[in-house]
Amino acid sequence: MLERDLVSWNAILSGYVNAGRVGDGKQLFDVIPEKNLLTWAVMISGFAQNGLGEEALKLFNCLRVEDHEPCDYTFAGAIIACAGLGALEHGRQLHAQLVRFGFESSLSAGNALMTMYAKCGVVEAAHHVFITMPYVDSVSWNAMIAALGQHGHGEEALKLFKEMLKENILPDRITFLTILSACSHAGLVNEGCQYFNCMKQMYGINPGEDHYARFVDLLCRAGKISEAKQVIETMPFEPGALVWEALLAGCRIHGNMDLGVQAAQKLMDLMPQHDGTYVLLSNMYANVGRWADMANVRKLMRDKGVKKEPGCSWIEVARKVHVFLVNDTMHPEVQEVYNFLEELGGKMRKLGYVPDTKFVLHDVGFEQKEYVLSTHSEKLAVGYGLLKQPREATIRVLKNLRICGDCHTAFKFMSKVVEREIVVRDGKRFHHFKSGECSCGDYW
Template sequence: MQPNPDLVRAIANRYAANLRLCLPLRRTSLQLARAVHGNIITFGFQPHAHILNRLIDVYCKSSELDYARQLFDEISEPDKIARTTMVSGYCASGDIALARSVFEETPVSMRDTVMYNAMITGFSHNNDGYSAINLFCKMKHEGFKPDNFTYASVLAGLALVVDDEKQCVQFHAAALKSGAGYITSVSNALVSVYSRCASSPSLLHSARKVFDEIPEKDERSWTTMMTGYVKNGCFDLGKELLEGMDENMKLVAYNAMISGYVNCGLYQEALEMVRRMVSSGIELDEFTYPSVIRACATAGLLQLGKQVHAYVLRREDFSFHFDNSLVSLYYKCGKFDEARAIFEKMPAKDLVSWNALLSGYVSSGHIGEAKLIFKEMKEKNILSLMIMISGLAENGFGEEGLKLFSCMKREGFEPCDYAFSGAIKSCAVLGAYCNGQQFHAQLVKIGFDSSLSAGNALITMYAKCGVVEEARQVFRTMPCLDSVSWNALIAALGQHGHGVEAVDVYEEMLKKGIRPDRITLLTVLTACSHAGLVDQGRKYFDSMETVYCIPPGADHYARLIDLLCRSGKFTDAESVIESLPFKPTAEIWEALLSGCRVHGNMDLGIIAADKLFGLIPEHDGTYMLLSNMYAATGQWEEVARVRKLMRDRGVKKEVACSWIEMETQVHTFLVDDTSHPEADAVYKYLQDLGKEMRRLGYVPDTSFVLHDVESDGHKEDMLTTHSEKIAVAFGLMKLPPGTTIRIFKNLRTCGDCHNFFRFLSRVVQRDIILRDRKRFHHFRNGECSCGNFW
């Protein structure tokens, strides 16, 4: 039977009308759209443009962009409504590139204000404020008149990037002039612009003035003003505003307050807000729960978090944001299995879920698992990359970190300050000074040099590259500082033998009223230890519990023991170990053992080594320290015994290697390394240097040779081939006169090399910085910053 085209058209038109009515009920409208679409295909008639447009809209709003596009492409000459629909569909799905292409394929003569509005909104929603503003300017230039929608949209974009009061005033004036100034939606957006102006939060007054002058405030007016206060940390003003609000509007305001408190780390206050909500009879909603979970996660309140978890599960009104926050709650509280289980069970995993899992593995040091997850992720965003870059750097994978950073740029991600800080941390790991400097220059150029995370990374990078002055310089020019910045500077000074200054900076920090955290104390203790400030260090250690309520951890005790041993106070060190509030850890014994090594305290050293053999028999460092101690006193049978023990237990000594950076290229050398193309010249040069140094009194110290080799001459040969010596000779040959030589070594340097470097710095009149596994050595004119023991 032949269908009656008129009848079919009539039915389709009816569907189209229904579609409009049913739009909010997504499922229903999508079903209707499919039916209409099916009829069109089955009966092959040409529907009216407005039916097709409506179909496209429904498909877009049901996230069926491919169907929408298919229909759109079938239209021979899509009208401006079809195009606008397609543009806003793509915008809403986040595909700004496709939206843009449809928009730009439309001739200007065919565009109208609505289409511009859709595109501007798209930019704003995709966090691209600049493009929103540019398009706004362009449309005016092309003669289109902005309307209320335009202003609301472009102001939303402006709010993302505004950093200067002039911009706020300019746009405000333009809106007023066009008559949109007192439209509620436009005013709401203006409130948001004023309160998000980066350079002056004082504009909150202007925001408040706009707010006060809104003739008909709606719920959004109140909550936007509230957000303005909260995002600027003005919680008291926020509370005051809350008082004046209608009861039925308070939910969103409470949610804003709670998330604001959590963002500032004020979780107690956040939870207090939740209590107030509950007591005034306002029901928490799906927006509240994730913030509450985050509060628990940052505060480490696992029990409370679990209770909220159970409570929300019973209520069944949660969104997937909730699951994502749970993943982070559990891993932050150290419950990796639970976190993983929640992730696996999630019905809908999105990018945030993957990033939560990734960051869980990264921040808990499970870098291997993190790498697997990262590989498995199909979709990644800038945050995924940032998490991974920082994670790699923080776990010592500097090269991989840098590789990922350049990969990120290749794939078109514009690195933000946090990504830069990951790259800079990678440079810190590698000691890649030139590379790090280049990043610093780029930061300045882009204007990220005021960033806290980048600044903190720079301090550490310069310190780890041995350039304390620059670390100090970065710190002193940073516009704002946090405890990480202070810790980084104190560490930088301490590492390089400026113990007294490190302590001064710590005192300065205290005077400024900044509370030290456990890392600060750890850093200060290290500085005291390196500078031999025993009494001071002791005083700081005691202040931890009594003044700052920070119970000292094993790491703090280890520093204390190190401090005592280095000044030869072994009895004190022993009594500290005896009175520990926990069972001594490997860290503690290691501190004792290396302290004993410095002073040749054999009896105590053997005890410490025995404990370490029991706790971490696979750790090569213990064997090396002990056999070095025996070698120093010529007890070669004992040396052999330790070496045999090591062999029997299958413990492999990590291969020593040193490296030097030259114009971003890194040259690496192993012990006895002859693989470098210029090895012959380097060895020759090394021999010449040796001769000259001996004339000045350098005597090779053969006690550092591990084997009991028969002839002393042979032993000296072995000493001269330690990797740091090869690296420094290479550096002296290649680097321009007068430049500081920076050498890096993966293990600790030996006493002979230390001595060698001292003499060398005098012979060649160059500053040499040697960074080994534990510490830095600055050699200048025969002296070393860390004194003449190593």
């Protein structure tokens, strides 16, 4: 009877976490009198997949403290949690433990390891896991293609896709999402158009809104705004927020103010509380010096109670994750970071670095703009890593929003001055800075 009840409890618990009701799931988890490994695995994965990585890792540790021997599924959940947190060293330790327990041939654990290494900026390790897995499925292929695309290896992603087809693995809708993203990040417009068109013609997969959004993004990044607009006008269904957001971002990059305002209005109608729309539109106005229009957008945000998501960046040092906000004053060592960055900035200027003040979206003086740029969260996190990590270590920083254009330029100069590789994962992709260059080729 208890076993039958546990099957029911596990099913309900799975339903809660799959629906994003993690709090309800945890309440149920806590009252289940006798849990099996599936119970633990569902809860750990539920935390990890819903952005609660720290809770997932704490629960995994509780599993070990209670003398339960973990299974490959519990390991997979904990490893995915490390992926979300950018906790590379913790993930590596879990990888070692997984091998020690004999789960290195597990499909679920292997796929989790690929995702973890890719999201922590070590795409080479992700590829090593992929090629050494005894068995791979479509999820494995999709994860590896996505990893290559996110790191700017568009050509390699397309090559892997062709290998997948040779292995008689049929692509699914997720495969084409990863392919379109890879083409978008690498500027492979012709290839992206070809794959978008062959979805339906060759594989019978009807493009969804997410596919159209990535196709529009591909065209917009390449400056083909009118073509993107034509795609939207000929869609077989009403375009949603994903599509308009891709168009707005493209208009922001290429300065198409009129169409950008139209896209922003559509987004405001569909998602009136989405802060990104207001921020992008106000940034567009600021870029052309239309300060009154920018102020009106900010006032509209306040009137509607829309809160801007603060930019933050984080870095793992000595197995502890350090978080930095813009103009940070809370981190106990932040003043040391400011002093270090000021000293480093002098060396960067000797090589030709000039702060790009157009990325300061405030109507203030030049010196004040330079100061604002120096306090960006990604600069603080990179500076902390340079100060605290060993000389031979690659600096790996994660950021919740798109990297600032000035920070992108600054990191190229930093990588040359300090002769170290700097890897930054922003809200869209990875940037690998080395010897004064970025892996994105300044196409982002």
